[in-house]
Amino acid sequence: MDAALKPPVRHGLLITALAPVIPQLLGSWFNIWYNAIVVDPLLTTAALKHRFVATVIAYNLFVYPLAIAAWLWVVFSLRRPFFRLLLGDDVPPEKLEPARRRVIHLPWFGAIVSGIAWLLCIPVFLLALASVGHLGPQLRWHLPISFLVSAFISVTQSFFLIELDSHWGLFPVFFRDARPDQMKGIHPLSLRGRGLMWAISAGICPIGALLLLAFAPPSPSADPARFELFVGAIGIAFGLCSAVLISRLVAQPVDHLRAAAKAVAEGRLDVHVPLKRADEFGALIGEFNRMVAELREKERLRRTFGLHVGAKAAEQILARDPGLGGTERTITVMFVDIRSFTERSAGNPPEKVVALLNEFLRVMVHAVEAHHSGMVNKFLGDGFMALFGAGGESDAHADEAVHAASEMLAQLRELNDLLAARGEAAMAIGIGLHTGPAIVGSIGSPQRLEFTAIGSTVNLASRIESLTKVVGETVLLSDATRAALRAPVALREHPPQRVKGVAEAVRVWSVDG
Numbered sequence: 069m070d071a072a073l074k075p076p077v078r079h080g081l082l083i084t085a086l087a088p089v090i091p092q093l094l095g096s097w098f099n100i101w102y103n104a105i106v107v108d109p110l111l112t113t114a115a116l117k118h119r120f121v122a123t124v125i126a127y128n129l130f131v132y133p134l135a136i137a138a139w140l141w142v143v144f145s146l147r148r149p150f151f152r153l154l155l156g157d158d159v160p161p162e163k164l165e166p167a168r169r170r171v172i173h174l175p176w177f178g179a180i181v182s183g184i185a186w187l188l189c190i191p192v193f194l195l196a197l198a199s200v201g202h203l204g205p206q207l208r209w210h211l212p213i214s215f216l217v218s219a220f221i222s223v224t225q226s227f228f229l230i231e232l233d234s235h236w237g238l239f240p241v242f243f244r245d246a247r248p249d250q251m252k253g254i255h256p257l258s259l260r261g262r263g264l265m266w267a268i269s270a271g272i273c274p275i276g277a278l279l280l281l282a283f284a285p286p287s288p289s290a291d292p293a294r295f296e297l298f299v300g301a302i303g304i305a306f307g308l309c310s311a312v313l314i315s316r317l318v319a320q321p322v323d324h325l326r327a328a329a330k331a332v333a334e335g336r337l338d339v340h341v342p343l344k345r346a347d348e349f350g351a352l353i354g355e356f357n358r359m360v361a362e363l364r365e366k367e368r369l370r371r372t373f374g375l376h377v378g379a380k381a382a383e384q385i386l387a388r389d390p391g392l393g394g395t396e397r398t399i400t401v402m403f404v405d406i407r408s409f410t411e412r413s414a415g416n417p418p419e420k421v422v423a424l425l426n427e428f429l430r431v432m433v434h435a436v437e438a439h440h441s442g443m444v445n446k447f448l449g450d451g452f453m454a455l456f457g458a459g460g461e462s463d464a465h466a467d468e469a470v471h472a473a474s475e476m477l478a479q480l481r482e483l484n485d486l487l488a489a490r491g492e493a494a495m496a497i498g499i500g501l502h503t504g505p506a507i508v509g510s511i512g513s514p515q516r517l518e519f520t521a522i523g524s525t526v527n528l529a530s531r532i533e534s535l536t537k538v539v540g541e542t543v544l545l546s547d548a549t550r551a552a553l554r555a556p557v558a559l560r561e562h563p564p565q566r567v568k569g570v571a572e573a574v575r576v577w578s579v580d581g
Contacts, residue, residue: 080237081150085143087233088178088226095186095222102214110207115200123196127189135185142177146170146238153241168246171238172254172346175231179223186219228313231257235317239344249350256346262314321349325356337364394509400456400469400501400549401526402442403533404432404476407496409450425450428495431479440472441465445520451497453530455521458508466503466552473499473543474579500533502546528574531567535576538565547575 111117149159149167159167170177190212197203197211239248248254321343328339337360341353406412406428413421429452436442436454441462443455456472457465476499484494504525511518532544539562550559558580564573 078154080233080241081143081147083237084174084230084233085140087229088139088182088222091222091225091229092182094225095218098221099214099218102210102217106210107207107214110204110210111197112204113201116197119196119200120193123193127192131188131192132185135181139178139181142170142181143174146242150238150241153244164242165251168242168248168251169254171234171242172248172251172256174234174238175227175257176255178230179227182226183219183223186215186222189215225309225313227257228317231317232313235343235345240342243344247350247354248344248346249348249354251346254346256350259318259348262318318349321345321353325353328356328360332360332363337367394507394511396505397458397508398503398505398552399458399508399521399525400465400503400552401506401521401529402436402454402456402469402473403448403451403500403530404454405448405451405498405533407498407537412493412495424492428480428483431483432476435475435479436472439475440468442468442472446518451533453526455508458521464554466501466549467555467557469501469503469549470543470545470553470557470579473501477542497542498533498536499543500529500531500536501544501549502529502532503549503552504528527569528567531569532574532576535565535567535574539576539578541578543579545577545579547577550577 107120108117111120146167149164152159193211193215194203194208197207242248249256321341324341324343328341331339339360340357343353344350345353406425409425429447432452433444436444441456441459443458445453445455445458454469454472456469457463462468476497480495480497487494502525504523506521506523506525508521509519511520511522528546532546536542536544541562544562545559559577560580562576562578564575567574
């Protein structure tokens with residue numbers, strides 16, 4: 069069973085069907101009290117009293133049962149799709165769509181049925197009493213007032229309770245994988261409508277009742293001042309009840325959205341507002357959830373992408389327009405290669421070779437990216453290429469590259485100690501550095517892009533790394549990198565070296581010590 073569909077929700081249909089019971093009882097209680105205190109003394113003849121009692125009995129035997137039957141039929145017509153959905157079965161769209169619209173419109177159905185049942189009392193009782201005798205002005209006023217106030221109490225409270233119960237017990241079932249606010253042909257109560265209904269309940273109801281009593285001829289059996297005070301208090305009490313119900317319908321989604329927005333602001337993208345609504349709050353909640361889902365997907369893409377191209381490269385790509393092209397920048401390029409790795413790998417299981425290579429790359433990448441603002445741009449089998457200054461964050465990229473090379477050698481010594489403890493041969497590397505202009509940007513096709521650097525600077529850096537074997541040094545710098553250093557570094561110059569593709573011999577330097 070879905071986590072959102074806890075066992076109590078299985079009774080959501082029954083609880084929604086019973087939602088109007090309390091409002092109807094309260095309305096009936098007010099009506100009985102009003103009729104007993106005010107209306108009954110106005111029935112001046114035995115015929116009027118007898119006809120009034122007979123009409124009450126007949127109405128309760130025929131009209132109210134019809135209203136109850138109509139309401140129960142509307143609710144329990146949802147029984148079959150409700151339980152099929154609860155069990156996880158599929159419901160055909162031609163049956164599911166009307167059922168969903170009916171769920172959304174249940175408060176309106178309840179209000180209409182309740183309103184008709186109560187307001188129909190006015191003409192029925194007036195005509196029934198008029199058929200046996202003359203109706204005095206007090207009776208013609210107070211009898212409709214009794215049914216009007218009772219109707220308002222019953223209709224408004226029924227509407228809000230049905231809405232609350234259906235949101236709790238029906239919406240999670242019928243809209244488990246759909247948004248009710250996107251349904252076509254629905255007419256939920258808008259926020260403006262709620263505000264109007266609240267104003268009517270909290271203000272117009274008690275004031276209107278008092279105005280009706282002010283214009284109505286006084287009842288000879290009641291103290292007008294006390295009676296008006298009591299009716300006003302009843303109206304205000306039910307107005308406050310309406311306000312509480314409306315505030316719950318409004319405050320709950322606001323509280324959920326506020327908490328979710330705070331979580332997103334703190335970087336937690338696993339939030340989801342579970343409320344299903346058909347009104348403006350439903351649209352707002354749905355769009356919020358969609359926005360957070362897109363943020364989660366982008367974050368997942370950024371993290372996954374960063375694992376493939378490096379975190380800094382991923383940030384560079386995502387920060388740029390993902391089109392083709394780049395910009396020319398002066399950068400320092402580093403090439404790293406493991407000496408004799410091919411021979412080392414021969415005869416070893418692939419799993420062991422990959423594990424050793426991953427162990428080496430883990431510490432090297434951490435030294436480049438975590439401490440020296442470098443960007444490991446691509447892996448080259450048993451080595452990699454790193455860029456310093458590609459993001460334009462610092463002009464001291466040559467210094468960062470040299471410091472990174474020194475830390476890499478220190479990390480390599482620690483790694484070799486571990487290898488020695490395991491009885492494995494030590495590893496040796498060559499590092500070549502060159503500084504110069506390069507085109508940095510997204511290279512490739514619209515379907516497949518790679519963030520990298522291209523140009524003669526990159527090619528020469530690769531050649532200098534190859535010279536480490538010729539010169540017999542672990543780290544070699546080009547003369548351009550030496551010139552770009554801002555802080556003094558102990559270097560030793562080597563004889564100029566011939567490099568393929570370069571007309572003049574290249575001056576190279578190694579780190580002394």
